[in-house]
Every structure is written in C-alpha cells, then in structure tokens.
Amino acid sequence: KKRWLPGCASGNIITAVAMTEPGTGSDLAAIRTIAVKDGKDYVINGQKTFISNGINCDLVIVAVKTDTKAEPPFKGISLLCVEAGTPGFEKGRKLDKMGFHSQDTAELNFVDCRVPVANLLGEEGQGFFYLMKKLQGERLVTSIMAQSMAEAMLQMTIKYSRERTIFGKPISSFQHNTFKIVEMATEIELGRTFLDNLICDYIAGEDIVMKVSMAKAWIPEMANRVAYQCVQLHGGYGYMEEYPICRFARDVRVIPIFAGTTEGMKVIVGKMMGL
Numbered sequence: 001k002k003r004w005l006p007g008c009a010s011g012n013i014i015t016a017v018a019m020t021e022p023g024t025g026s027d028l029a030a031i032r033t034i035a036v037k038d039g040k041d042y043v044i045n046g047q048k049t050f051i052s053n054g055i056n057c058d059l060v061i062v063a064v065k066t067d068t069k070a071e072p073p074f075k076g077i078s079l080l081c082v083e084a085g086t087p088g089f090e091k092g093r094k095l096d097k098m099g100f101h102s103q104d105t106a107e108l109n110f111v112d113c114r115v116p117v118a119n120l121l122g123e124e125g126q127g128f129f130y131l132m133k134k135l136q137g138e139r140l141v142t143s144i145m146a147q148s149m150a151e152a153m154l155q156m157t158i159k160y161s162r163e164r165t166i167f168g169k170p171i172s173s174f175q176h177n178t179f180k181i182v183e184m185a186t187e188i189e190l191g192r193t194f195l196d197n198l199i200c201d202y203i204a205g206e207d208i209v210m211k212v213s214m215a216k217a218w219i220p221e222m223a224n225r226v227a228y229q230c231v232q233l234h235g236g237y238g239y240m241e242e243y244p245i246c247r248f249a250r251d252v253r254v255i256p257i258f259a260g261t262t263e264g265m266k267v268i269v270g271k272m273m274g275l
C-alpha cells in the first residue's frame, strides 16, 4: 500500500488490470495464466489480451491461477502485482481498435516472470472474489459513461436537427424525427433516473450487484440505440469525423462489451432471480 497506492492516487503510477486472455473473456474461471510458487517468488507464465493501459502501465494486476486443480476452478484464482520492467513481463502489440483511440489496449506476455510472494494482492485463491466485488464499481462507472454519452449525443443531435433545414423546414419538425427524438429523450430520462438511484445505493454501501448488472445490461445498449438514431438524423454529416457524433458512435459501441458483456450481465441477473 505504501509503495504503490500514493502513486496510483496521484496518477504517477498508471495501472492496468489483466484478466482477459486469448482463450477466455466472459468465463474468467477458465483463465490459463499460471503462477507457481518457487521459493520466495511466484513464476508467471501466460498471455493476456485487450488490456486497457497495457502499453502505458507501470503496474499491472494480473489474474493468475495459483491452483489449477481447485474445484470449482474460480477458487484457484489469485491476483499478482507485476511492475513494468520485470524480467519476463513483455508488453505485446498495441491493438488497433474501432474506437476509444485515446486509450491503449494491448496484449501482455509473461514468460517465466518472477515476482516476490509479497506481490500477492490479498490472499491466495481469493482473486475471483476480489474482482467480483470491485467490478461492481467498474460496471457503475461504465454505465455512467454510457448514460452521459447518450445525453451528449442527444443534445448535439437536437441542436443539429433544429439548425438543419430540408424542404424548407428544420428536420426536427418532421413528425417522424420529432418522435424519434422524443423516444430517445424518454429512454435517456429512464436511464438517468435508474442510475441516480443506483449511485445513491452505492454511496449508502448497499449491495448493488443485481441493479448494477441490470444497469450495465440496459444503459450501454440504450446508448447504442441513441448513437444509431443520432447518426441517422445527422445524415451524411454524421459519418464525417468533423462532426463529434461520428466519434461518439464509434466509441460507444464497446461499452456493451467491456466490463462485462450485456449477455454476461443478464446471466448474473437471471441467476439472482433464481431462473
């Protein structure tokens, strides 16, 4: 905590969290990266992919299997802190993405990478539980991100469609378009109300697993519906980089995928509903 947390808080230490692997994303329990104890070290071998900040990171928290025989398998997962520059830890390709170009997403490789046992975060075999607990916060943040993008997209589209005149009238005044805008505004309002309520629950320290999974399943999908309609209302200009809606539409596409897919969220809610 003394060594890394102040730097994490000040921004001097850029962190990454490496769970996803080429062979598995949604099924975290199936990760293959292993860490074997050898004297005072763990020796890590494996590959990670799609890691945000993978290139820029100074410190990466790596989900590894410390017990490959654990039953159920998720009980064999632990979290290890690996500093950039550690021999055997290699930053791989910076991946070319559809959007989110301001943030790097990369592959990471671990070949006989030794880290001291002291780099274990928390207790061995508890990694899955730590991740499940803290991912609720990430899912809340990504839902907020999707919600605020939907709000911004609608605002810029209302402005554009009031200013753009076709057949002698602003396009917002064609009833079809008015209805589209009203439908989007309604969905956005529903999202905002649900999210505000959820944020209050989170601040109050309540268990938000079910509601945040619902939010993560619905709000990013809603934001993508909004993105599609907003580009459409911009016509050809919506496809041009000089109009911000173009970038928004590209960037928003990933939100139903990262931090737990829409389908993954529905699996969680379904289980909690006893289905």
Ligand SMILES: Cc1cc2nc3c(=O)[nH]c(=O)nc-3n(C[C@H](O)[C@H](O)[C@H](O)COP(=O)(O)OP(=O)(O)OC[C@H]3O[C@@H](n4cnc5c(N)ncnc54)[C@H](O)[C@@H]3O)c2cc1C
Residues within 6 Å of the ligand: 016, 017, 018, 019, 020, 024, 025, 026, 027, 049, 050, 051, 052, 053, 097, 100, 105, 254, 257, 258, 259, 260, 261, 262, 263, 264, 267
């Ligand atoms: C830009 C970006 C940044 C990312 N950053 C990180 C990061 O920092 N750290 C990290 O560890 N990972 C990161 N990821 C990875 C991300 O979390 C995974 O892409 C995601 O978990 C899905 O895994 P996958 O891509 O392997 O898809 P898969 O797990 O192969 O899933 C493919 C499809 O099957 C669906 N599916 C899976 N299970 C079920 C089911 N039971 N029922 C129905 N459908 C199902 C999925 O929802 C998806 O639609 C990032 C990804 C992207 C694109």
